[in-house]
Amino acid sequence: MSLCYCSLIRLSPPTSIHQSNSLWAPNPNRSIFPLTTECSKHSSKFEVITRVRQQGLEVASPEAASLQVPVTEEKPEVPGLVNGVDNTPETPNSSTKLKKKRDNEDSFENRFKLCNGREVFEEKAYLVGVERKGNVEDTFGIEESLKELAQLADTAGLMVVDSTYQKLASPNSRTYIGSGKVAEIKSAIHALDVETVIFDDELSPGQLRNLEKAFGGDVRVCDRTALILDIFNQRAATHEAALQVSLAQMEYQLPRLTRMWTHLERQAGGQVKGMGEKQIEVDKRILRTQIGTLKKELDSVRKHRKQYRNRRFSVPVPVVSLVGYTNAGKSTLLNQLTGANVLAEDKLFATLDPTTRRVQTKNGKEFLLTDTVGFIQKLPTTLVAAFRATLEEISESSLLVHVVDISHPLAEQQIDAVEKVLSELEVSTIPKLIVWNKVDKVSDPQKLKLEAEKREDVVCISARSGDGLQEFCHLVQEKLKDSMVWLEALVPFNKGELLSTLHQVGMVERTVGIYREWDIGQGTCTPSLRKAAHTNEAAVQTVTPNFLI
Ligand SMILES: Nc1nc2c(ncn2[C@@H]2O[C@H](COP(=O)(O)OP(=O)(O)OP(=O)(O)O)[C@@H](O)[C@H]2O)c(=O)[nH]1
Numbered sequence: 001m002s003l004c005y006c007s008l009i010r011l012s013p014p015t016s017i018h019q020s021n022s023l024w025a026p027n028p029n030r031s032i033f034p035l036t037t038e039c040s041k042h043s044s045k046f047e048v049i050t051r052v053r054q055q056g057l058e059v060a061s062p063e064a065a066s067l068q069v070p071v072t073e074e075k076p077e078v079p080g081l082v083n084g085v086d087n088t089p090e091t092p093n094s095s096t097k098l099k100k101k102r103d104n105e106d107s108f109e110n111r112f113k114l115c116n117g118r119e120v121f122e123e124k125a126y127l128v129g130v131e132r133k134g135n136v137e138d139t140f141g142i143e144e145s146l147k148e149l150a151q152l153a154d155t156a157g158l159m160v161v162d163s164t165y166q167k168l169a170s171p172n173s174r175t176y177i178g179s180g181k182v183a184e185i186k187s188a189i190h191a192l193d194v195e196t197v198i199f200d201d202e203l204s205p206g207q208l209r210n211l212e213k214a215f216g217g218d219v220r221v222c223d224r225t226a227l228i229l230d231i232f233n234q235r236a237a238t239h240e241a242a243l244q245v246s247l248a249q250m251e252y253q254l255p256r257l258t259r260m261w262t263h264l265e266r267q268a269g270g271q272v273k274g275m276g277e278k279q280i281e282v283d284k285r286i287l288r289t290q291i292g293t294l295k296k297e298l299d300s301v302r303k304h305r306k307q308y309r310n311r312r313f314s315v316p317v318p319v320v321s322l323v324g325y326t327n328a329g330k331s332t333l334l335n336q337l338t339g340a341n342v343l344a345e346d347k348l349f350a351t352l353d354p355t356t357r358r359v360q361t362k363n364g365k366e367f368l369l370t371d372t373v374g375f376i377q378k379l380p381t382t383l384v385a386a387f388r389a390t391l392e393e394i395s396e397s398s399l400l401v402h403v404v405d406i407s408h409p410l411a412e413q414q415i416d417a418v419e420k421v422l423s424e425l426e427v428s429t430i431p432k433l434i435v436w437n438k439v440d441k442v443s444d445p446q447k448l449k450l451e452a453e454k455r456e457d458v459v460c461i462s463a464r465s466g467d468g469l470q471e472f473c474h475l476v477q478e479k480l481k482d483s484m485v486w487l488e489a490l491v492p493f494n495k496g497e498l499l500s501t502l503h504q505v506g507m508v509e510r511t512v513g514i515y516r517e518w519d520i521g522q523g524t525c526t527p528s529l530r531k532a533a534h535t536n537e538a539a540v541q542t543v544t545p546n547f548l549i
């Protein structure tokens, strides 16, 4: 695996978005001119940044005046160096320059921050979106979508300095946005010293290439998918998650390999046309081989996990999966109910790997509760599919608990986005319970609770304070009951301990006595129970409800 990684890094151009583990390291190809506190030369630039940093992200609408920041060609000051020794005389002018250089260095230092347990360079990012005219499917609205993109960028360790969008009937096939907008963004990003431009939708390989060309060589261009992949890459904690992310990144990278070899043609003055093309083919082949190796490794890791899961299923406790929009409070709920110590924080995609814990309710019943990766709008299903572990947990559940951050202004839209992913994953048939979480954050919790009561399968909770959790557990039991089948079980005298297991995993309506011998009447039990009785293997599975059938 490490071999794959190394060669992947070698393959990637320094400006590529998907460099494993070093994605947001400073771009080695560019000199970074961090903000200075001097307002003379860069006064307009300084104002823009402080406004953004003080008030959070502001979305510049197309109607709003575009950033009128003059494009100032900055040249790095190179003091006179002889044999590495600074021999520049200390004139008042040069001391100002030195001070400025020192300020720059300080500012550069300040841009390293701890993100997901690693020190990363906080690149400046500029966000771009497209509002599609008359598109009813864009329920989020462009400004909200860009705010969410800003949260994603923040989670990835970037500093968002500004954003903009354009209203279009459909995205431009060559550059996603119109040429006028490209020029406007180009001048803004150069004035703001932006290192990365992030687009809110997935860009085609051609669009990516054209935009990078238009903005200039040292500005990275990436899209929402690449950003999410980077967050996944930073946060993958288990071996399987790391493999999954690498695979998803390589598959994303494959069609986008083209641009990094164009420099060969440029260097050769266009005389060896096709040279880059051949190299691309070689690289694609290498990448495909790496993808194949990764898939094999993933298969073997999954086999191991499957064995573990099968062992888990030998104790037939129903599995309840928490699904929902990212940041809805799934992990907080798991932690509250089970005392698990899953990372729960106000960041997108805090959870990547499913965690399962046993929940013991007050009436002695048990179920397994699984926390899963959150969903997000505009999430390519192929990316969700990469998280097979999560999918397996979801598809093998007896019940899905859809956790909703009801205090979020776009709760309805988030619900729709989650439902869309669930239907794409073909798990819509699994019974569902809706949980309106974070009721402590809404202005009128009482009104909300009344509203929830009117609806079927909705319960209001605060995972943080614990409010409503008892009712939640009760409803989970009720919903699980719906998915059970009726059966009569005759428990042999010498297997009396099975009764307590039955009470744990099923809902025992009536116990009429314990029989001394096996006496299974026709039609009173499942064929598997009868078989078990005859072979005297009173395995629990044979007498549990249909979540095992
Ligand atoms: N006020 C309030 N905050 C909550 C509640 N539940 C969760 N939170 C907060 O919401 C944020 C996200 O919570 P998580 O539990 O990490 O959310 P998640 O759904 O697991 O998120 P992902 O793993 O990113 O998909 C954290 O800051 C929690 O403290 C709640 O009931 N009330």
Ligand SMILES: [Mg+2]
Residues within 6 Å of the ligand: 330, 331, 332, 343, 344, 350, 351, 371
């Ligand atoms: Mg979580």
